[in-house]
Amino acid sequence: MMQIEVISLFPEMFAALTEYGITSRARQRGLYQLTLTNPRQYTQDVHHTVDDRPYGGGPGMVMLAEPLSAAIRDAKARIQAQGITPRVIHLSPRGKPLTHEKVLQLKELPGLVLLTSRYEGVDQRVLDTLVDEEISIGDYVLSGGELPAMVLLDAIIRQLPGALGDADSAQEDSFVNGLLDYPHYTRPEEFAGLKVPDVLLSGHHEKIRQWRLQQSLMLTRAKRPDLLAERPLTKEEARLLKD
Ligand code: ADE
Numbered sequence: 125m126m127q128i129e130v131i132s133l134f135p136e137m138f139a140a141l142t143e144y145g146i147t148s149r150a151r152q153r154g155l156y157q158l159t160l161t162n163p164r165q166y167t168q169d170v171h172h173t174v175d176d177r178p179y180g181g182g183p184g185m186v187m188l189a190e191p192l193s194a195a196i197r198d199a200k201a202r203i204q205a206q207g208i209t210p211r212v213i214h215l216s217p218r219g220k221p222l223t224h225e226k227v228l229q230l231k232e233l234p235g236l237v238l239l240t241s242r243y244e245g246v247d248q249r250v251l252d253t254l255v256d257e258e259i260s261i262g263d264y265v266l267s268g269g270e271l272p273a274m275v276l277l278d279a280i281i282r283q284l285p286g287a288l289g290d291a292d293s294a295q296e297d298s299f300v301n302g303l304l305d306y307p308h309y310t311r312p313e314e315f316a317g318l319k320v321p322d323v324l325l326s327g328h329h330e331k332i333r334q335w336r337l338q339q340s341l342m343l344t345r346a347k348r349p350d351l352l353a354e355r356p357l358t359k360e361e362a363r364l365l366k367d
Contacts, residue, residue, distance in 0.1 A: 126156040126284065126354065127208055127235040129199035130273055133197045133242055134219030135160035137270045147278055150287040158277075161199055166191035168320060175243050184244030192246060196239060203235040210235030212256045214246070215269035219258030222276060224299035226259070230276075231283040238276070258281065304348060304353040306339040338364040 130138060130330060138160055141147045164172045174192075175185040196212065203210040210311055211233055220226075230236070239246070239255060251258075261272040281287055288294050298305040309320040323335045344351050357365070 125154055126149045126231075126280075127203045127206060127210065128156055128158045128277065129203060129210070129235075130158065130160050130240065131163060131195045131199060131238070132160060132240045132270055132273070133162060133164060134268070134270055135162050138274065141274050141277055141281075145210075146287055149226045150281050151285060153186075153286060155284045156281060159199070159202065161195045162349070163187075163191040163195040166194040166198075177191070178244065187241055187243055187246045187250075189247035189250050190216055192239070192250050193254055196237060199237045203237070206235075208235040210237045210252055212237045212239065213276075214239040214241065214251060214255045214258045215261070215272040216241070216258045217260050217263070217265050219260040221260050221262060222279070224279075227276075227279045227283060231280045236280075238269075238273045240273045242268040297353075301340070302345045302351055303340040304351070306343070308337040334364065337361065338367065341365050359364075 132138070138158070142151055142158060151158065160304060164174055167173055173188065175187050178184065178186045200210055200212065211230075215238065239250075259272075259276060261275045265274060283294055294300070296305065309324060313320050313325070321335070323331050326332070337360070341352075341357075341361055345365065
């Protein structure tokens with residue numbers, strides 16, 4: 125079972141992960157354990173202060189090193205007590221952009237500590253001493269690291285063995301083959317004057333496989349040519365793209 129610790133000023137937000145859908149079911153099945161820690165618990169003053177003004181001036185507040193580092197250290201220690209060395213990741217727009225490939229690497233790790241930050245940032249000394257890696261979920265800025273942490277965890281958890289039933293498959297998703305997913309159809313056979321492609325009604329599994337691969341290739345070429353440029357085509361794929 126993957127051991128996950130999250131450090132957040134808003135731990136309640138993670139109900140989105142633990143209470144709904146595949147990520148909730150995976151938790152019930154014991155595929156991962158999630159523990160939330162609020163750094164506010166590690167403050168000593170009456171106001172439970174977690175941030176302060178930046179040295180050097182300027183706008184915004186900076187998260188204090190002391191409560192944050194104490195929270196991270198305890199989270200790490202809980203995982204280490206199980207004989208696991210966790211990886212400490214800070215969600216930040218400064219991080220390396222998240223990819224499917226990165227998700228597949230992270231899903232193999234037995235322990236993760238995710239640090240989510242608010243305000244303008246975190247005292248650099250926390251990052252220098254306790255954080256192994258920074259990950260971004262894209263080139264835009266959110267109000268805090270909670271949603272990015274949930275994005276990262278959702279992507280990881282759905283890849284854990286047993287997370288997806290037969291109904292949903294991680295093998296057929298977009299990016300699995302370095303390609304975008306093919307179009308899907310269900311009943312009725314005609315909707316808004318549009319028919320389900322004949323091949324999908326044919327029962328001819330090999331033809332259906334080829335059609336889906338061709339659709340994936342054509343969609344990827346149209347919408348994400350950068351993905352095709354990174355990836356050599358098999359002979360079959362090259363032929364399907366020409367047809
Ligand atoms: N925190 C704020 N914006 C973020 C982003 N784009 N990725 C990761 N963490 C963030």
